[in-house]
Amino acid sequence: MSSDTPRLGAGLVADTLAAEGITHVFGLPGTTVMELIDALGEHGTVRYLSTRHEQVAGFMADGFSRAGGLGVCLASRGPGAANLAIAVQNAHDESVPLLALIGQVPRSITHRRSFEDMDVVSAFRPMCKWAVEITEPDRIPELLQRAVRTAVGGRPGPVVVSLPLDVLQAPAHASIGPRVRTYPPAPDPAGIAEAARLLAGARRPAVIxxxxxxxDPEAVLALAETAGAPVVSTWLRKNALPGGHPAFLGSLGYGAHDVTDQLVRDADVVVALGCRFSEFTTKRWTLLPPAAKLVHADVDPEELGRVHPPAVGLVSDAAAAARALTRALTPLIAADRARAASRTARRVALRKAFEEAAALPVTPASEGTVSSSALVRAVQGLADRDGVVLVQDVHTFGPWVQRYVHVERPRSYYGSAGGAMAWGFPAAMGMALARPGERMVTLSGDGSFWMVAQDFETCVREGIDVVTVVVNNHAYGNTRDRQRFAHDGRYHGVFLGNPDFAEYARILGGHGIRVTSDAELGPAIEEALAQEGPCIVDVVQDRMEGLPSGLTPPRAR
Structure with a gap:
């Protein structure tokens, strides 16, 4: 577009988004964004969808980004912006690229406590990579394109852009620049050589x-095979590697098997690829042994040494570091075949122990309810099914998935490690729009789902074919289990009164199935997948159904 062609600011925002490859914007109408919504509607390239709550719009953008492309959400000033905050914070915590556009009061009435006025930049700065207010219409392309590059570049994350109403309404004369993406950094050769030397000399290596x-699971597996090392993923990153590969020993974090944790505790050299050593993954930063040598690769130099000082820190794309380390390690391993054979034998024994631990126990169900073991079998069937993507919310059933569900296909499982309840259902909505050829199936607790259940109507209205399996135990189950173990079974504020979620789905024009026995579960899942349009499968469990045997909640500290 020529800079000599006059264009209102709102239209210039729409043009810039289209030039950056944006295809969807999720939001809620409001006074300060009506010009922008109108411009998006007239543009035709970028599809705008209204949700019933800004939190849902933000989580949809998050899910869209994880599944492919850059997710964009939109909210009006003040309360609308505040409603987006939970999604922005969650994306920041999980390094998910996201662009949040927030309408702002006109510049002429700022700092007067005008209606719904809010300092957007100051409010969001602590929870995003960059927050900026565009105060000149001619700078819209420059700053908006910079916002996109910032969101997706380096360590990804959310960027918040404040757009005053008068800027959106004003004429602008500006050119849209080219779409620019930077390549991730490659590791330093000297650092790779030192890392290879450490790893070649290890007796008990581990890859995280x-x-x-x-x-890039192939790059990680090639390194693990060359090193004879077991490899584990961080919490809720189950599909980082094929679950059946002999080098893979599961995911760390809450619900991990003892053998998975112990192989890290016993390691003398740990290679960490693109991980930040979160609290749950590391059992509150107690997992890595102090004597172990750490090789840590991350695109963000601030992550190197934030928690554990590395013997070798590599500012690099994780896959590039894995490939370079494999090349450097290969001749060193060949020179010491006895050590290599010993490490491979150790890994084989660990994998056997892991497979034994991961065998699903049988749990009985009380009358009129579904057992957790039956639900695991049903979820495993979904994980094994081509074209199905599992999206796991924050719910009591999560540790069962962590322990007993195995994921083979890449990009077929997503879980939120940021802790935000209600993420799963809206994220699956965004993923369904990003990958329309696949069927998204959400696993949600009743507490999480009911926070965002109103947007099942959005699925019906917009034709978003998401299957939502509601694990319905009539409780905030995670908190209930903490009260069970830490408060001697004194339950306060954790039991819920729920509707028939299947009937609720039908009221809103979707499909609903209620399941009250193990025998009904398999046919119900098949029926849900056969439907066109959104569906809720209401899986009724006992209100005390909770954690797998032998697992207790982490203590509050």
Whole structure:
């Protein structure tokens, strides 16, 4: 677009988004964004969808980003912006790229406590990579394109852009620049050589792959095979590697098997690829042995040494570091075949122990309810099914998935490690729009789902074919289990009164199935997948159904 062609600011925002490859914007109408919504509607390239709550719009953008592309959400000033905060914070915690556009009061009435006025930049700065207010219409393309590059570049994360109403309404004369993406950094050769030397001399090596290293399982597995090392993923990154690979020993974090934790505790050299050593992954930073040598690769130099000082810190794309380390390690391993054979034998024994621990126990169900073991079998069937993507919310059933569900296909499982309840259902909505050829199936607790259940109507209205399995135990189950173990069974504020979620789905124009026995579960899942349009499968469990046997909640500290 020529800079000599006059364009209102709102239209220039729409043009810039289209030039950056944005295809969807999720939001809620409001006074300060009506010009922008109108411009998006007239543009035709970028699809705008209204939700019933800004939190849902933010989580949809998050899910869209995880599944492919950059997710964009939109909210009006003040309360609308505040409603987006939970999604922005969660994306920041999980390094998910996201662009949040927030309408702002006109510049002429700021700092007067005008209606719904809010200092957007100051409010969001602590929870995003960058927050900026565009105060000149001619700078819209420059700053908006910079916002996109910032969100997706380096360590990804959310960026918040404040757009005053008068800027959106004003004429602008500005050119849209080219779409620019930077390549991730490669590791330093001297650092790779030192890392290879450490790893070649290890007797009990371990590889940890996080979200930053989950995009190239072949590179990670090649390193693990060359080193004869077991490899584990960080919490809720189960699909970083194929679950059946002999080098993979599960995911760390809450619900991990003892053998998975212990192989890290016993390690003398740990290679960490794109991981930030979060609290749950590391059992509150107690997992890595102090004497172990750490090789840590991450695109963000601030992560190197934030928690554990590395013997070798590599500012690098995780997959590039894995490939370079494999090349450097290969001749060193060949020179000491006895050590290599010993490490491989150790890994084989560990994998056998892991497979034994991961065998699903049988749990009985009380009358009129579904057992957790039956639900695991049903979820495993979904995980094994081509074209199905599992999206796991924050719910009591999560540790069962962590322990007993195995994921083979890449990009077929997503879980939120940020802790935000209600993420799963809206994220699956965004993923369904990003990958329309696949069927998204959400696993939600009743507490999480009911926070965002109103947007099942959005699924019906917009034709978003999401299957939502509601694990319905009539409780905030995670908190209930903490009260069971830490407060001697004194239950306060954790039991819920729920509707028939299947009937609720039908009222809103979707499909609903209620399941009250193990025998009904398999046919109900098949029926849900056969439907066109959104569906809720209401899986009724006993209100005390909770954690797998032998697992207790982490203590509050």
């Amino acid at each position: 792959v996080g979200g930053g290293g989950a995009g």
